[in-house]
Amino acid sequence: CSTPELSFLVRYKQCSCGIMVTASHNPPSDNAVKVYWSTGGQILPPHDQAIIERVMNVQEIRREDFQTAVGDGRVVICTEESNAAFVQAVVALRLPGPRDLKVIYSPLHGVGASAVCPVLQADGFTDVEVFELHREPNGQFPNVPGHVSNPENPKVFEAIIERAREINADLILATDPDADRMGCAAPLTLAADAPWATLTGNQLGSLLVDFVLENMSGLTPDHYLVKTLVTSEMIRRIGESYGVRTYGDLLVGFKWIGGTMDDVGPDRFVLGLEESHGYLMGQHVRDKDGAVACMLMAELAAAAKAAGKSVHEKLDDLYWQHGYHSEAQVNLFMEGSEGMTRIKALMQLVREKPPSTLAGMKVAAVRDYGSGQRRVTGGQVEPLVGPTGDMVMLDLAEPGNYVAVRPSGTEPKVKFYTFAFVPAEHLADLEQTKVDVQQRLEQLETELRALADQV
Template sequence: MIFLKHSNTFKMLERLIQARANGKISDAAYKSAQKWLTDQELLLFRDQVATLIREEQFDELEDAFYTMIPFGTGGRRGTCGVGPNRINTRTIGESAQGLAAYISQFGVAAKQRGVVIAYDTRNNSKQFAEYSAQVLCGNGITTYLFREFRSTPELSFAVRELGTIAGIVISASHNPPSDNGFKVYWEDGGQVVPPHDRAIIAEVNKVNTLQMKDLQEAERQGLFSYVSNEIDQHYIAQVAALSLIPNRSVRLVYSPLHGTGQTSILPVLRLTGFQDLHLVEAQMAPDGNFPNVHDHFPNPELPAASEMAMELAQQVDADVGFTSDPDADRLGVFCKHVDPEGQAQWMLLNGNQVGVLLTDFIGKKLKDQGQLPEKGVVVKTMVTTDMVSEIARDYGLLTVDDLLVGFKYIAEVIRNLPPDQQFIFGAEESLGYLRGDFVRDKDAATAALLLAEMAAELKSQKRSLYDHLNSLYRKYGYFLEMLKNVYVSGAEGTARVARMMEGLRAQPPLSLAGKRVIEVIDRQAGAAIAPETRKTLRPIGGTKGNVLVFVLSEDRHTRVTIRPSGTEPKIKYYGAIRKDVSLDLSFQEFEQLKAETRDALQSYVESLATEAEKRG
């Protein structure tokens, strides 16, 4: 504690005491805010805390101070601001200090191998990256920092290329401008998984003091350096080498949504010879406010984020368009489709549909070229469409398709593959795809290259990506997936989500929208359970996680999955269903089948959401 000789601080403490007495803030928020007003190490934030108190912003004060922003299994992500439940230099510094303490446990060699840091175009990303570097250097850890913003997949590549023991990305991915984050990668280039994630969390929670060193001094001591441009060149060359066909006769539109994609996707497409490429100039400038994106929300999963790109595509009569999120690991895809009546429209493809298209394209080209390995492996998460597995197996590929949500689990499978197996492709429904193993996270640049080639080949056949998707549905059946997000806020929101999950476990619904629940798969318990008796039917392997799957068909293709988000304050419902498609079904009849299937699946998802709300 500092000696309180400033009358303003006394006044703020008195107001804080009064706010607690009047029930405006909790005891936890009071204690934390008091510390941030008076602690010597937190002097930088005193005026911001005082402003919240002076302006009686007690709701914000409560949310910002009632708890510490969790350092989850991948790192920290949240709203920027003052307080322990916000992203700021203190919480970023604590994250770096905890990581440094964990690395130090592995000895001098680990510290010398060091950590590489990248950051995206978000507000304060560069500042947070430099702050992290100062903390690492203060702990005697060799640190490499990208001079300018770079994509998350390039950071993953850099970890492997430089041989560092860990990597850090400063980004909040596709979140709104108010957010930022701190994500940790381990020596294989994948996000941290057990046991490293839990051990790092434990160290972060112990942090009291930050050990820091000026970067110029660290550079003189050989502890700090900037990443060479050769890393950029090697990464772009490796992605370009994944090309499967030479056809480049396709018209493309691309927007990085003010993010880092201009350093990865754009140079890959140019290097590989795609000359008919049109850029959304209004969204090219790096800007953490995302000024020219609808609602300033740079999430390619949302149709509104691709509005300007679609407008340009119409103007130039493009064949396919891409958008990428700020750290360029997710790729949004849309294509032109002409129906049998000659009506052209732009179709935004979801992550499951793109995963299906890429699985088929990669499988077919490798088979045509005689390069399909005897034991090739396709990997997906449990909420990603089962159609990926069906297609992969049709090409004779092995599948790992029951992973928890998060690309880090795909990276873990790649790392643990036996020598006689070869990774072919990985996909997750939230616009994440990976081909090649030199990156161990989803990579929008790789996906853009392969999709551009696929679109070019289909154009030569007078077909679109959407046409080919429909032909795959006729071959394998109509697979449909649906996502519903329910946002929560504050301590009560978090508690309500916990009650929902506990309630669904204790009293699982016996049916959803009139359809019987055959079994409930509880990934936390590692068991499939009979909903009527709650007895275990069989064990379920794999990493444990807070996920429940309500299975509605014997083939398990029809189901609804519920899980709390690991990166945002929300609970997520994933619906999945499959219907047979007759080969002689007309276009109109097929569209009718799609609509009926969508209605059925939506009823199941809404039914589970209602059941969860009852228990919350």
């Protein structure tokens, strides 16, 4: 089953915990465990460290025959029951609107078809084709470029787009192998010969937030969105236009979004999202859910089609209303013990001696989430409200433009997140703005790579 289905199962059966063995979009050699607490969310402090300490103190691992355990009732297989209840819980979240849409869905050699396909069918989407080359569950990901089934990667969609053109599809949806993240490609316009393009995690999140809020009734100031610090601030701006709050001072990882749901209370929760293509609507799980994301994206695309627009054109409408937002990532791999030393040195350099300018913009302040301080250029130091973690953010002089830097928690690399923003009132030519902002992001990447070369 998928990871969101395990989160659901923990809550549905009132389990003490849940354990999933998965490498997600990575090869089998990267297999590890995701551990879910009784809330259905991935473990948070202090439980994470306590579990690690218990594991490190294990003296013996006892083995039991699986079939014997099933026979005497110590293992109960409830896959069919739980999966049916999961699909029912997801479909209960459907929003009204047209369902005239031709969809190609790819599970990227993972398990997503068992959840996504019945959800789309039950929601009224009857014209759904599973992309044949990616249908078979296979941890080697044989038919995916680079053998990495990551829906963030536009190359993953190239072969699917060819098929979409052949059958005149309207939308491509894909989930990563454990089906907790969603990626998407769509034609730029509704013209028959229109070129296709993928959408980033932030773009999909912005579209979904606006679509869900537009179709919800009874919104109050107590309703809220949840996002991470490295997810686009366009989410907050869209939320504000509908009068709802956004909790956005969260470290990277959907576990913090699930934890916020429980801390604030789930009854007024609208949507949780992160830039790495993780989305959640509803209270049925406490983790990102590729099935509900696919359902909402299909509904959104069908509504846009009925209005004579592509999802890309719908996104442009949001830019005109809320300003143009664009983001990029720079991943710098630093492997081995020497790489670990370089990563620490780079984080120290960004904290203590950040560049004075980036892409022609003055670095106005440094937000250090490790020390809990915000240092304004010129020396003033003030407390930083937010979580504690190994991340630094550089605020640039133009509001809405900034850079986040953090070491990866799972791979030997440093991640730079770059954010650009042009207010709606400054937009005259959207297409030219896109070109100008792309050049800005490329300049930021060049200068950040040069900064990393100093260590």
